[in-house]
Amino acid sequence: RQTYDLVCDAYRSLFDRLGLPFVKVKAATGSIGGTVSHEFQLPADIGEDRLVLCPHGHFAANVETLNGEQTSCPTCGENLTRTKGIEVGHTFYLGTKYSSVFNAAFYSPENKPQLAEMGCYGLGMTRILAASIEVLSTEDSIRWPSLIAPYQLCLIPPKRGSREEEEEGATLLEQVYNDLAEVLPHLAGDSVLDDRTQMTIGKRLKDANKLGYPYVVVAGKRVREDPPVFEVWDQNAGEVLFLTKEGVIELLSKVRVP
Numbered sequence: 576r577q578t579y580d581l582v583c584d585a586y587r588s589l590f591d592r593l594g595l596p597f598v599k600v601k602a603a604t605g606s607i608g609g610t611v612s613h614e615f616q617l618p619a620d621i622g623e624d625r626l627v628l629c630p631h632g633h634f635a636a637n638v639e640t641l642n643g644e645q646t647s648c649p650t651c652g653e654n655l656t657r658t659k660g661i662e663v664g665h666t667f668y669l670g671t672k673y674s675s676v677f678n679a680a681f682y683s684p685e686n687k688p689q690l691a692e693m694g695c696y697g698l699g700m701t702r703i704l705a706a707s708i709e710v711l712s713t714e715d716s717i718r719w720p721s722l723i724a725p726y727q728l729c730l731i732p733p734k735r736g737s738r739e740e741e742e743e744g745a746t747l748l749e750q751v752y753n754d755l756a757e758v759l760p761h762l763a764g765d766s767v768l769d770d771r772t773q774m775t776i777g778k779r780l781k782d783a784n785k786l787g788y789p790y791v792v793v794a795g796k797r798v799r800e801d802p803p804v805f806e807v808w809d810q811n812a813g814e815v816l817f818l819t820k821e822g823v824i825e826l827l828s829k830v831r832v833p
């Protein structure tokens with residue numbers, strides 16, 4: 576039973592690190608059986624599971640587990656709220672349900688035969704990918720949890736033949752990358768240069784939003800200033816910053832990659 580709780584804690588810290596808004600709910604044990612079971616759910620309108628939650632966090636359950644209509648929290652009496660969820664993890668504490676049938680026993684330190692206690696656990700790996708995009712994205716941009724984004728950073732140099740290009744915008748952006756590779760080598764392989772310079776910056780920025788890079792650095796109009804200023808899209812914070820090369824590197828030094 577202690578191991579069961581440890582695995583639940585590990586799942587909890589995994590979803591915390593991914594920055595996903597999850598709830599751990601009491602779940603039906605179904606045909607697997609056992610005495611205790613929990614699901615890890617991401618609340619979302621398209622979810623297939625129906626959940627009831629105490630707004631203060633005392634109680635959370637899949638409706639499958641309720642006997643009849645339960646409308647208030649057993650701890651604080653507050654009205655329970657209903658939501659739909661996408662199941663991304665499931666844990667079962669089986670106890671001795673199977674070990675007693677197979678007589679799967681071991682000897683305790685006191686040399687007495689004891690039935691093994693069992694549990695089974697599962698994370699939906701591909702479902703976590705799809706579900707996190709579902710709950711984090713906006714209407715026109717994909718957002719990944721930073722830790723599992725395919726690339727952290729997209730660099731967009733000026734359009735070919737533009738005034739920014741004449742003023743060496745592309746070279747300045749290259750310097751950002753070179754400095755970045757030196758100071759933050761772990762990000763160097765996590766960066767993409769969108770050198771389709773026949774396209775406008777706007778078009779490439781739109782594509783970058785669709786692919787969901789957490790950060791996009793653009794050599795736009797203000798790259799002609801002294802010192803040059805880059806346009807930085809911080810997708811997860813939903814803001815645009817104007818930063819010098821040093822500012823870009825300072826911002827990106829906070830990025831955690833696995």
Ligand SMILES: [Zn+2]
Pocket residue numbers: 629630631632633634648649650651652653
């Ligand atoms: Zn409550």
